[in-house]
Amino acid sequence: AQSVTQLGSHVSVSEGALVLLRCNYSSSVPPYLFWYVQYPNQGLQLLLKYTTGATLVKGINGFEAEFKKSETSFHLTKPSAHMSDAAEYFCAVSGSGGGADGLTFGKGTHLIIQP
């Protein structure tokens, strides 16, 4: 069984400050890890993903995440927050071959950007 824990249902940062959204996972098989973003009244859009290889993954809109196997973590960061980053962010894990049983999502973190 797989699970994802996102620390903090709401995170507030000032515009220009560092963004750090935390994600820890559990998986009985080598995981594939994803971060998705959801803007109000929209579906989910992929930010970045880790499958194999380099553990530091770069995504869209200046976001990146680092896979740390020893810590079972996949935290999302962005050096400088922009007002347009305000959204809901979901961490997800998929560990089975074929992906046919879908992704397991965390409960989400609402990112608030203060002007």
Next chain:
Amino acid sequence: DVKVTQSSRYLVKRTGEKVFLECVQDMDHENMFWYRQDPGLGLRLIYFSYDVKMKEKGDIPEGYSVSREKKERFSLILESASTNQTSMYLCASSFFTIIGSNTEAFFGQGTRLTVV
């Protein structure tokens, strides 16, 4: 551009009605999924399908059924809608891949269903 299209953005239905939510993808994906999204609970998998006419229960299948008669279309059915099924419903699709490949899912815009 890849696309997953859900037939309705907003729906209001009465308790006891039979409700159909439709989803179509144009990427020739094998896998299709229905998730339910509720505040504080994240996304929960209702049903998924890895092939035409194949379906598997997810984490919360009670009160729902699905149909996949064609590869590109996956329907979610609420046999008798209840107020606790008021929620945002998200459809997604992905390729079926061998172990070691990525399993990125593409999402539709969502259907916000209100049952009154």
